[in-house]
Amino acid sequence: VPAPPPPANDNFADRRLVAGPSFTLVATNDSATVEPGEPSHAGCLSHSTWWSWTAPASGRVNITSLGGNPTAALSVYTGASLTDLVARAALQIGDQQMRFDVTAGTAYQFALDTCLEKGGAASFEVLLSTTDLVSPTNGAKFVSPGPIALQTGFTELDGAITNVDFLANGNLVGAAANAPFAFLWTNVTGGSYSLEALATGVDGKYRWSKPVSIRVVPPNDDFANRIAILGNRVSLSPDTYGATREPAEPAERASNAGGATVWWTWTPAASGRVCITELWSTYLAFATLYTGDSVSNLTLVPYEPASDLAPRTLVANVLAGVPYQIAVDGALAPYYGPDGWLSFNLFFEPSDDSFSTHTLLTGGNATWHSWTYLATMEPGEPNPPGWTRSGGTVWATWVAPAAGSVTLALTNGFTLQGNCLAIYSGDSLTNLVRLADNRQTNGTYGMELAFRAAAGATYQICVGNNETDAFYGGVEFYLGLALTPAPTNDGFAQRAVLSGMSARGSANLAAASSEAGEPAHAGVPASHSAWWSWTAPASGRVGVAAGISNQVPCRVAVYTGESLAVLTPVATNDPALIPPAARGYYAGESVSFNGTAGTTYQFAMDSSASTDVPFKLELSLSRAE
DSSP, X not given: OOOOOOOTTOSGGGOEEEOSSEEEEEEEOTTOOOOTTOOOBTTBOSSEEEEEEEOSSSEEEEEEEEEEOTTEEEEEEEOSSXXXXXXXXXEOTTOOEEEEEEOTTOEEXXXXXXXXXXXXXXXXXXEEEOOEEEESOTTOEEETTOOEEEEEEOOGGGOOEEEEEEEETTEEEEEEOSTTOEEEEOSOOSEEEEEEEEEEETTSXXXXXXXXXXXXXXXXXXXXXXXXXXXXXXXXXXXXXXOOOOTTOOOOSSTTBOSOOEEEEXXXXXXXXXXXXXXXXXXXXXXXXXXXXXXXXXXEOOBOOOOTTOTTEEEEEEOTXXXXXXXXXXXXXXXXXXXXXXXXXXXXOOTTOSGGGOEEEOSSEEEEEEEOTTOOOOTTOOOOTTOSSOOEEEEEEEEOSSOEEEEXXXXXXXXXXXXXXXXXXXXXXXXXXEEEEEEOOTTOSEEEEEEEEOTTOEEEEEEEESOTTSTTSSOEEEEEEEEEEOOTTOXXXXXXXEOSSEEEEEEOGGGOBOOTTOOOBTTBOOSSEEEEEEEOSSOEEEEEEEESSXXXXXXXXXXXXXXXXXXXXXXXXXXXXXXXXXXXXXXXXXEEEEEOTTOEEEEEEEOOOOOOSOEEEEEEEEEOO
């Protein structure tokens, strides 16, 4: 069987003319050839056919593959001969759509190539759209978070439109179903955007607008729009997405500054050292401090060299009443890029850096807010245990309004290793006695410390940063102090009086203490005990139950005697020897003894459990027959 002849439009010179805003290209290229000097079409050069089309209007062309030969590729050119063709667009093998812009009156050449000789027919739909984004204009600049007005325009060539989708960088941001097909885009993050409108006609076909490029910048992108900040402790939590650099801006302190600068202005109320430190960011950012009132006359404020472990911390000396300009810029690759989200804090030297300028805490519940940025250690200051290098410390002092158990809870919001919390007695650096300490471990957001306080005693609280050169250069913290007063019957001399054939009492043993000379209860040294006294109104069997529940044991001991030194044991229990399943509601149940009328008995309840809930004691007397 002889081979079929090549298609009529096999050669460029014989290309088929097509016209109008919409048409379909269909070809079976099994017998098509290629010409000498013919370019490769979207990577394919095997069997090509040609068409020519002159755009009736300027706009955007959308080409859609209608299926058929799976190896078909389509390329679009301008030029009048094979030797002067300029590629304008290409639909690769396997692609379903492509778009390109056209100019009215310009001739465009279409080449359809199939890489397989027997691949069958291929077809493509070509649709010209004059849909346009009339707002915003190309190259427009907006301030985050907007709003940005999006609106489309059409010509008769587009026909009737039923819906318009608005896309930014290929993502849908809004839609409109009625004329004038407008949408107000809000909460816009800074950055560069390519905006497009996708209109759906009554014919169900899609019409694309030409892309419009805009840039959205932070509110303080320009020096003239810098944001005023106040105070000696300031948090800055902006993003620099979309930020730019003005032509007259000075070079930042970072040698590879990325050119995405945002600005603040700050006038300190006092002179001293200030620290501007990055707490968190999605990229590597640097802060720089200037004086001057315009971007063209800025003078860099000298700053202390940054540690290799704290490159994002700036330390400088400032003067009260002088306006300072703060610039934050990102670094170029190979870091994270020139812009992103960040959190910066500005700190003055802490006012409680030295022992003598400590913060005074008062009452049974108190909060201390401070930081170790720029903190130092004084000569003679004790070095907290476990420190491997000298760090900075801050101090608070507290006078206990009552005796009891004290919990110090420090939170800092960061999982940093090396922060230390210590509690001392003493009134000067030379006579401090450490009572307890704790050190933050990696992976935790703070730490706690517990100690017993004596009424009227003065305590010194120290928070330190072991590694002053740590990546963040210090830590900001909140410390909560909570005093749980000791029970009123904490001491033998303050024992509570019970009376009657039955009686009840309670005490928070977690806040209780033990006394010198106090006997071991149930054979266990006293730790957190409370006392009661009861005089038997009659003779009989006395039963005592004590505890919280059968899962929280306590020890109960019964004595006679009017002082600790002369106590005589009468009865006791040992909850550790009683299996939980055999206990009643009270873990210390089963204490009983024969009581004699007129005899005074002393009851001690003790527990090593740290449960901050009152333990209960119940006593009952069964009169002897």
